[in-house]
Amino acid sequence: MKTAIIVHGMPSREDHFNPDLPAASNYHWLPWLQKQLIVRGYAAHTPEMPNAWAPDYSIWQKEFERFDINSQTILVGHSCGGGFIVRWLSENKNLQVGKVVIIAPWLDPKRTNTTNFFDFQIDPNLASRTDGLTIFNSDDDEKDIQDSVDHIRKTVINLKYQQFHKYGHFCITDMSTSEFPELIETLFGQ
Numbered sequence: 001m002k003t004a005i006i007v008h009g010m011p012s013r014e015d016h017f018n019p020d021l022p023a024a025s026n027y028h029w030l031p032w033l034q035k036q037l038i039v040r041g042y043a044a045h046t047p048e049m050p051n052a053w054a055p056d057y058s059i060w061q062k063e064f065e066r067f068d069i070n071s072q073t074i075l076v077g078h079s080c081g082g083g084f085i086v087r088w089l090s091e092n093k094n095l096q097v098g099k100v101v102i103i104a105p106w107l108d109p110k111r112t113n114t115t116n117f118f119d120f121q122i123d124p125n126l127a128s129r130t131d132g133l134t135i136f137n138s139d140d141d142e143k144d145i146q147d148s149v150d151h152i153r154k155t156v157i158n159l160k161y162q163q164f165h166k167y168g169h170f171c172i173t174d175m176s177t178s179e180f181p182e183l184i185e186t187l188f189g190q
Contacts, residue, residue: 002072002098004037004044005064006030009079009106013053024052028172029180033076036184042074049081057117060084071096071131074187076103078170079145082135083107083118086152089130090123097129099187103136103170107148122155134160134186138167138174145169162186 008024015021025048037044045067049060064084067073075097077085082105089100108118127133133156137149153161162182168174 001068002042002074003068003070004034004042004074004076005067005069006033006044006046007060007064007075007077007081007084008046008049008052009081009104010055011053016053023048025049028078028170029175029178029183030078032178033180033183037074040188054115055080055084055117056115057084057087060117061088064088069095069097072098074098075100075130076183076187077101077105078103079106080117083148086122086126087118087120089126090120093123093125093129095129098131100127100130100133101136101183101186102133102152103183104138104141104145105135105148105152106145107151109144109147109151122152124155124157127156127158132160133158134162136162136164136167136170136183136186138164138170140166141169 008030011024025046030046034044034046047063049063075085082102085102086105135149135152172178
């Protein structure tokens with residue numbers, strides 16, 4: 001069965017507990033992408049990561065691994081979710097997955113996160129275990145994101161890179177839309 005897992009980023013504690021905002025797994029372009037994957041025959045999942053405002057790798061890993069992940073699984077991660085996917089793929093060297101897109105990946109280069117979330121070594125060969133690994137980056141995103149993207153690009157062999165202009169952190173307020181057709185084009189060539 002074709003599956004997809006879309007991993008959200010790290011909201012602020014205030015946003016997480018704001019009853020007027022959607023949950024992180026149901027915000028920005030994530031619901032739109034999930035629907036696009038469903039109509040293409042994928043069992044698409046957008047898990048809500050526990051305590052997303054204070055990510056703990058082992059807890060996120062347990063939630064993520066509830067799903068069957070195999071060579072037909074598409075992985076998409078935004079911000080901290082993108083960093084999570086980089087770590088998870090780096091640590092699971094015996095697994096082949098489908099296409100992977102990490103959007104504005106964050107690896108906490110200043111080590112502001114007090115947990116061990118990003119205490120790992122990136123596997124330079126992780127792209128070889130995918131059907132294609134692509135990074136999306138916007139020229140006006142924050143320095144921490146630019147530093148994270150640069151580190152991944154310098155470390156991982158054979159990844160693809162797509163630069164965007166004025167997409168910010170790829171949030172709905174930055175993009176002024178909840179649709180993300182460039183992502184579908186990268187995943188399916190449409």
